[in-house]
Amino acid sequence: MSPANINILAIESSCDETSAAVIRDGKVLSNHIATQKVHERYGGVVPELASRAHMQNILPVVDAAIKDAGMGNDDITAVAFTQSPGLIGSLLVGACFAKSFAQAMNLPLIAVHHMQAHVLAHFIEDSPEFPFLCLTVSGGHTQIVLCRSHLDMEVLGETIDDAAGEAFDKVAKMLGLQYPGGPLVDKYAALGDPLRFKFPMSEMKEYTFSFSGIKTSVLYFLQAQKKLDPDFVEKNLNDICASVQYTIINMLMAKLRKAARDLGIRQVGIAGGVSANSGLRKALKDAGEQYGWKVYIPRFEYCTDNAAMIGITGYYKYLKGALADMSVTPSARATWQ
Ligand code: KG4
Numbered sequence: 001m002s003p004a005n006i007n008i009l010a011i012e013s014s015c016d017e018t019s020a021a022v023i024r025d026g027k028v029l030s031n032h033i034a035t036q037k038v039h040e041r042y043g044g045v046v047p048e049l050a051s052r053a054h055m056q057n058i059l060p061v062v063d064a065a066i067k068d069a070g071m072g073n074d075d076i077t078a079v080a081f082t083q084s085p086g087l088i089g090s091l092l093v094g095a096c097f098a099k100s101f102a103q104a105m106n107l108p109l110i111a112v113h114h115m116q117a118h119v120l121a122h123f124i125e126d127s128p129e130f131p132f133l134c135l136t137v138s139g140g141h142t143q144i145v146l147c148r149s150h151l152d153m154e155v156l157g158e159t160i161d162d163a164a165g166e167a168f169d170k171v172a173k174m175l176g177l178q179y180p181g182g183p184l185v186d187k188y189a190a191l192g193d194p195l196r197f198k199f200p201m202s203e204m205k206e207y208t209f210s211f212s213g214i215k216t217s218v219l220y221f222l223q224a225q226k227k228l229d230p231d232f233v234e235k236n237l238n239d240i241c242a243s244v245q246y247t248i249i250n251m252l253m254a255k256l257r258k259a260a261r262d263l264g265i266r267q268v269g270i271a272g273g274v275s276a277n278s279g280l281r282k283a284l285k286d287a288g289e290q291y292g293w294k295v296y297i298p299r300f301e302y303c304t305d306n307a308a309m310i311g312i313t314g315y316y317k318y319l320k321g322a323l324a325d326m327s328v329t330p331s332a333r334a335t336w337q
């Protein structure tokens with residue numbers, strides 16, 4: 001199949017961002033993201049509200065993506081959408097829209113795994129060589145992924161409880177910060193002392209992670225300190241954020257280093273929402289210099305949820321002929337691939 005003029009319309013709706021993108025021959029022409037502000041006042045994503053917001057956003061977002069790419073509906077070659085994992089109501093909106101669009105325009109449909117798409121976000125502007133090792137860190141997942149080719153990926157290890165992003169968000173909530181707390185912890189951490197407070201690092205086997213321990217230890221630590229001084233958080237916010245972030249990053253980097261060493265891989269990247277974290281980005285660059293890795297860090301807009309990464313994954317699947325049929329349904333949890 002010739003790779004010329006393949007225009008993929010991509011739709012992402014797995015959580016609280018409604019996004020649409022148009023990708024031509026692997027290049028992003030447009031990438032629109034409607035962030036749902038409605039969840040802020042609840043301190044986390046409310047699934048029912050997310051589904052409703054997707055329904056309101058999806059048409060204007062898709063319309064803007066197609067227009068912004070300088071195209072009309074007739075120019076689209078295939079429709080890619082996030083099939084799993086995610087909030088089922090949110091996934092359903094994107095899946096129904098993608099299927100309807102494909103059916104109305106008589107186009108092929110491509111079902112995309114959200115976590116595979118986070119990894120392939122690296123291929124939007126870069127082209128890491130294989131084998132490539134990716135630490136994928138988001139609000140729902142923490143995985144070390146071995147990529148043998150664009151579509152041949154293996155999860156070497158993942159978290160047994162909370163994801164790294166969840167740990168950031170839960171600690172942020174304890175500190176009274178707004179959802180999503182990860183970016184705010186990052187902001188305050190930049191002003192604080194990472195060695196001021198010590199939090200335990202979980203000791204897990206192989207490439208397995210666990211982040212529920214640090215969350216609990218921060219909770220008990222704050223409860224104890226607030227008994228001594230009710231203003232403890234306000235007075236020490238920067239140092240608390242810096243110390244928590246330092247511990248989470250150390251846990252992530254320890255496993256990534258181990259995997260790179262065990263497998264002898266020197267092409268190493270980070271992906272997913274937490275890869276927007278400035279401390280993690282710096283830690284990867286430092287490790288790259290120390291161990292002679294070539295490191296890959298996506299641009300900010302391709303770290304957090306976006307349809308461009310669904311589009312690039314759709315593009316590789318289209319080239320391989322990995323299409324879905326109209327009976328495809330979304331799934332909250334899905335096995336890899
Ligand atoms: O990949 P993503 O946008 O959505 C999921 O697939 O889950 O990741 C969202 C997660 C949230 O937990 C958010 O707090 C975290 O990524 N995040 C960050 C930063 N930016 C986003 N965590 C730490 N530092 C950041 N700068």
Ligand code: ZN
Nearest residue numbers: 138273304305
């Ligand atoms: Zn994501």
